[in-house]
Structure formats: structure tokens, C-alpha cells
Amino acid sequence: MIQEKKEEGTSQIVVFGLSNEEYGIGIAQVQEIIRPVGITRIPGMPTFVEGVINLRGKIIPIIDLRDRFGLTKKEDDANTRVVVAEVSSQTVGLVVDSVSEVLRLANDAIDPLPPTITDIDAEYLKGVGKMDRRLIILLDLDKVLTDLEKSTLEKLNKMAAEEGPGATGAKKENQAAAE
Template sequence: MPEEKHEEQLVVFRLADQTYGVDVGSVVEIIRMESVTKVPRAPEFVEGVINLRGRIIPVIDLRRRFGLPLKEPDRSTRIVIVEMGGMTVGMIVDAVLEVLRIPTDKIEPPPAVVSGIDVAYLRGIALWQEDMIILLDLEKVLYEHEKEALAEADISSLEGRAV
């Protein structure tokens, strides 16, 4: 590996003053924030669904997903549409910054503690021009704990009914 020149292409976005990156290969497109239809009884982090040129796409709120303080969407809010395991999902982010090429050797494994979000969602950390970019493990972001969340949603809805 040493001699080969490896680099990763990342879509870099901002979420609550932190910079994140996802592999450009899994990003289908980036769209402006639009009206999201709420889906009752869906897991809490699911913001709802949108119409992407005739397709119904679920959208998750990354702030909610990472347990960050919520924020009203503004002009720079974007939905990053990603594809993962044959499914297309949108992620709401504060702003999309750029597409970056980062040499693989600049990427380090995730540290034990990162302020803000659960380490479980991380794939690594890239240091780039004095900036720290947190690389997300999309699969975990989209799927990890989803079952638990669903189960919780079930329980809470049952509780609601009982009361």
C-alpha cells in the first residue's frame, strides 16, 4: 500500500458547527430543503417523506439522529440523498460545503471520544487544512439502533393508547 496514491472523495457538510464527510459514491444528489410530510408512528429520527421526482423518499433528521439540538431549517439547509444497500434515504444537514479529495493517509481511525456524536456512527477522522472532518459510517447512521427505535416507537404508541 505505501507507494500507491490513494485518496477519497467526500461530500462535506456542516451540522451544528461540526464538519462531516460522506463518501461521494453513496451520494445520489443534494437538494434544497423542501416540505417534508410527517409519517406518524415512524421512528423518531425519521423526519418524514418527500417526493423526489415521483419517488417517495424517507428523510431522516441528522441532528435528531445524533442527539444534537434541533434547529429550524433555513436557506442553507439541504437534504443529502444517499443510497445505501439498494435504498435511497435523505439526510437533513445544516449546509453542504464542498466536495473534497482527501489522501487516504490523512484519514485516521475514530478517537475514543468525539464531542457531540456517538462514536459508533464514525468511520474515521480526516485532518484537512486545519479542519477536522468527521467521516460518517452511513450504514450505521441509517440502520444502527433503528430496530430499537422502532421498538420504542411501538411501545410509546401503545402507552399512548393505554392512557
């Protein structure tokens, strides 16, 4: 199910919070966790692309998963983190409300069938991990990212088609963001 090395049938999961729910991704995909500083906005991009940052000489895009999944957005605070993940040879930063811990989950504690406990589409989920009384929703990052690329392209094409040159659609959104 989860790609990282399995020690006696367990998986290590990085657990993070997104609008009052707990999500997790396999530790093998997580490169590091940083604070969201120095984000440069990229004009004309869909709103879920927050911008880019400089990660030790590498320029990586910062994605707001809350925006992408239509979850309630929280103002950045002291707990806000960026989970830097490597997905299909691309490095991206994912903005999350908080990062709580790294858990070792027994594989039989992972329910492959995602229940309807979240607003996120089931296709982006790998399953649900149960630990004590907590439920940790496991994200399929590869799927999330392929979809992100696709929807970015779609949005850009749509903007181009609707507005012709000049993409005013993005303009309005960005204008709101800038004010």
C-alpha cells in the same frame, strides 16, 4: 476505509455541517443534494423521521440526523440541505445544516480512530479526516441507517406498549410540532 474509488490513495468526501461541526460521507453513497421542500409528515413516527418527499416519483424518508444524534437543532434556513444517500439499497434523505464542498482527502490523512471531539457515538464513525487545520468526521452511513431502522422499530413498539392503541406519545410530540 472509504468505499469510493481511490485515486492514488485518495478518497472523495462530501462535507456537510451539523451543529457547528464538519461531517463527511463518501461520495459514492451520495446520490444528490437537494433543498428541503414539500416534506409530508408521517404521523406516529419518531421525531427524527421528518417525513417523506417525492424525489422524481420515488418516495423517500427524510431523517433529521441532528435529532437522532441529540445535537442542537437549527431552524431551516437558506443553507439547509438534504443529502440524498443510497445506503444498503435504501434511499434516504438526511437533513443537514449546510453542504460546503467535495474534498479529496489523502487516505493517510484519515485517522481511523475517532477521537472524542463529537457527541456522536463512536460506532457510527469511520474515522476523522484531517485537512489543513480542519477536522472532518467521517460517518459510517450503513451503521447509522441500520441503527435508525432498529430504533424506529423500538420506539414504535415502546409507544404501542406504553399507550396501548392510539400511541399518545407520538401524539404529544406531533402536537408540539404542529403548533
